[in-house]
Amino acid sequence: MKSTPLPEIQKILDTLPTNPGVYLMKDERGEIIYVGKAINLRNRVRSYFHSPYGHDAKTWRLVERIRNIEFIVTESELEALVLECNLIKKHKPHFNIRLKDDKRYPYIKVTWQEPFPKVYVTRRMDNDGARYFGPFTAVWAVHETMDTLRKIFPYLTCDRDITGKDKRACLYFDIGLCIAPCIGAASREEYRAMIDRLCLFLQGKSEEVTASLRTKLDESVAKLEFERAARYRDQLQAIARVTEHQKVVSPAMIDQDVIAFARDDGDACVQVFFVRGGKLLGREYFVLEGTEGENADQVLSSFVKQFYDEAAYVPPEILLPEVIDEAKIIEQWLNQQRGEKVLINVPHNGQNRELVDMAEENARATLTSLKAQWLADETRQMSAVAELQEALGLQNPPLRMECYDISNTQGTNSVGSMVVFERGAAKKSDYRKFKIKTVEGANDFASLQEVLTRRFKRLVEDSQQSSAAREQLTVNSQQSTREANNESGQRSAVGGQESKPKKKKDTLPGKDDSWKRMPDLVIIDGGKGQLNAAYDVLKGIGIEGVNLISLAKQEEEVFVPNRPESLRLLKSSEALKLLQRIRDEAHRFGITYHRKLRAKTGLVSQLDAIAGIGPRRRRALLVRFGSLDKIREASVEELMTVEGMTRSAAQKLKEQL
Numbered sequence: 001m002k003s004t005p006l007p008e009i010q011k012i013l014d015t016l017p018t019n020p021g022v023y024l025m026k027d028e029r030g031e032i033i034y035v036g037k038a039i040n041l042r043n044r045v046r047s048y049f050h051s052p053y054g055h056d057a058k059t060w061r062l063v064e065r066i067r068n069i070e071f072i073v074t075e076s077e078l079e080a081l082v083l084e085c086n087l088i089k090k091h092k093p094h095f096n097i098r099l100k101d102d103k104r105y106p107y108i109k110v111t112w113q114e115p116f117p118k119v120y121v122t123r124r125m126d127n128d129g130a131r132y133f134g135p136f137t138a139v140w141a142v143h144e145t146m147d148t149l150r151k152i153f154p155y156l157t158c159d160r161d162i163t164g165k166d167k168r169a170c171l172y173f174d175i176g177l178c179i180a181p182c183i184g185a186a187s188r189e190e191y192r193a194m195i196d197r198l199c200l201f202l203q204g205k206s207e208e209v210t211a212s213l214r215t216k217l218d219e220s221v222a223k224l225e226f227e228r229a230a231r232y233r234d235q236l237q238a239i240a241r242v243t244e245h246q247k248v249v250s251p252a253m254i255d256q257d258v259i260a261f262a263r264d265d266g267d268a269c270v271q272v273f274f275v276r277g278g279k280l281l282g283r284e285y286f287v288l289e290g291t292e293g294e295n296a297d298q299v300l301s302s303f304v305k306q307f308y309d310e311a312a313y314v315p316p317e318i319l320l321p322e323v324i325d326e327a328k329i330i331e332q333w334l335n336q337q338r339g340e341k342v343l344i345n346v347p348h349n350g351q352n353r354e355l356v357d358m359a360e361e362n363a364r365a366t367l368t369s370l371k372a373q374w375l376a377d378e379t380r381q382m383s384a385v386a387e388l389q390e391a392l393g394l395q396n397p398p399l400r401m402e403c404y405d406i407s408n409t410q411g412t413n414s415v416g417s418m419v420v421f422e423r424g425a426a427k428k429s430d431y432r433k434f435k436i437k438t439v440e441g442a443n444d445f446a447s448l449q450e451v452l453t454r455r456f457k458r459l460v461e462d463s464q465q466s467s468a469a470r471e472q473l474t475v476n477s478q479q480s481t482r483e484a485n486n487e488s489g490q491r492s493a494v495g496g497q498e499s500k501p502k503k504k505k506d507t508l509p510g511k512d513d514s515w516k517r518m519p520d521l522v523i524i525d526g527g528k529g530q531l532n533a534a535y536d537v538l539k540g541i542g543i544e545g546v547n548l549i550s551l552a553k554q555e556e557e558v559f560v561p562n563r564p565e566s567l568r569l570l571k572s573s574e575a576l577k578l579l580q581r582i583r584d585e586a587h588r589f590g591i592t593y594h595r596k597l598r599a600k601t602g603l604v605s606q607l608d609a610i611a612g613i614g615p616r617r618r619r620a621l622l623v624r625f626g627s628l629d630k631i632r633e634a635s636v637e638e639l640m641t642v643e644g645m646t647r648s649a650a651q652k653l654k655e656q657l
Contacts, residue, residue: 005049012069016042019073022083026068034095035087037080057592058293062095085309097302100287105135106142116162117195119155132312133202153198154178204276253278255315260360262367271363285366301326314338321356381424388575398521405525405586406447416451417590430514433593445533452537462516524550531559610656617644
């Protein structure tokens with residue numbers, strides 16, 4: 001079964017070349033929403049519109065939004081990989097996996113091309129002859145490193161023209177934070193040698209730096225240059241304090257980057273351990289966006305390409321937790337980046353495996369900590385809620401918001417979704433999904449009305465039951481009190497012991513209280529038509545006091561009942577971002593349910609088409625194997641273990657699958 005593309009898309013698919021290259025998928029506004037590379041452009045791009053059962057919810061959403069496809073032919077897959085990296089970095093497409101921060105990460109830059117190199121922080125790497133170290137994810141960590149470096153290697157920070165003939169040095173020379181080449185206290189060669197040691201230190205080669213400083217110390221003592229010798233002594237002591245905490249993790253004494261990741265609920269955190277000369281020098285974490293529905297191979301491949309496209313240093317070995325399909329082509333690319341051979345390895349045991357496991361454990365811990373921070377950031381969430389209240393002119397803040405969306409493919413397997421946000425954050429326990437029962441074909445308006453009718457009739461019914469239950473509880477309580485008083489009086493009259501009346505439990509019918517919660521704001525995914533359809537339902541049921549809006553995708557317009565003009569919020573507004581987040585979540589939740597139903601329907605229909613497989617055998621096969629792929633992979637003998645299957649039926653099933 002195929003997903004029928006739009007006519008204009010089909011024309012593009014029919015004319016795609018079979019060369020390697022990069023493809024750019026655009027939405028109705030012409031924005032690039034996905035960039036990918038392919039060895040064969042025709043086969044790769046067509047695959048998005050075929051074999052729908054192999055697609056995840058994210059790919060379904062992507063295909064739904066594609067209105068144009070452009071491509072760039074390249075000479076090789078390697079050239080396509082480089083171009084893909086550059087285009088993702090430039091356009092940051094919504095459906096690509098990407099590093100979360102839009103800003104560039106900070107680096108330490110050493111202006112080696114200058115006679116007297118400076119050391120400072122930058123967010124940009126230029127091909128200017130300077131040396132770069134990083135990236136770092138936290139600016140404070142860079143400045144901490146810089147403070148440490150300056151105490152060990154007192155480099156220049158002033159803008160003087162260094163001639164060696166200045167009459168006086170600045171205060172930094174007096175406090176030991178500069179070796180003052182400006183007054184000739186250090187020659188150009190001595191200053192550059194110190195900066196070279198600083199670079200080696202940043203590369204993790206502290207033993208080489210220590211050996212060099214010891215030699216300099218001995219030479220100074222031999223020449224009776226005790227002031228200079230004291231400076232070398234202080235540098236050695238400072239290096240010893242820094243390196244005593246560095247842990248030797250590899251007896252091979254080589255440079256490695258160890259990469260692992262963890263994810264939860266669509267969030268992903270990658271941890272990178274930097275091993276230099278066998279020592280674990282440091283680690284950095286990176287948060288990824290767009291990982292929902294992606295497998296580990298895709299997450300790792302995307303991160304490696306984006307990270308090393310910006311990294312100042314590529315080590316000779318990179319350790320990963322799993323094999324990635326693009327390993328060979330990425331190795332070729334990294335060889336070009338490094339200028340020497342680079343290996344991507346997946347260790348299965350030994351110290352390297354322990355390193356990968358340790359990186360993965362750190363990634364999990366970091367992600368847990370980050371999610372706690374995000375969830376605790378209620379101030380920011382409530383700020384968006386307050387901004388939305390003001391933008392819509394609501395009397396009260398919309399603390400509870402419900403958003404509705406309809407999903408179907410050419411009218412089949414129509415479903416509705418309801419997602420709930422409270423105080424600006426998703427409340428997944430209150431999400432609901434609806435299988436459309438009364439509407440045939442692709443009628444989103446009628447489907448939406450069915451969903452809203454079922455939801456709000458349930459609210460009215462549950463509220464009525466709750467009121468009746470409370471009244472009955474009051475009557476029961478009064479009756480119990482009277483009976484207890486009568487019983488107490490009777491026992492007192494005959495001298496019996498007084499006992500406490502048994503207390504009845506106050507229970508209300510129905511365990512799911514979420515249906516009884518009246519939303520402060522109802523959001524409909526769509527335009528004016530969907531809004532009017534929803535308005536008619538709420539008015540017909542008699543729901544009052546609920547604010548209702550719709551959010552149209554094309555121009556991100558907000559429609560309000562009885563208001564002819566749409567409301568357009570600033571793209572940078574937190575209120576619009578909150579509405580978009582809720583709308584996208586409703587779409588994700590609905591399309592996931594729709595995909596499950598469609599896959600199930602397709603699986604059943606394919607099995608039904610095979611001679612000898614009736615409803616009973618089909619049900620038994622699904623219970624035993626769970627999916628069509630597992631049934632296809634099973635041997636005839638394994639198929640015969642299913643209840644009701646004969647050898648001839650198993651052989652026919654195997655042949656036809």
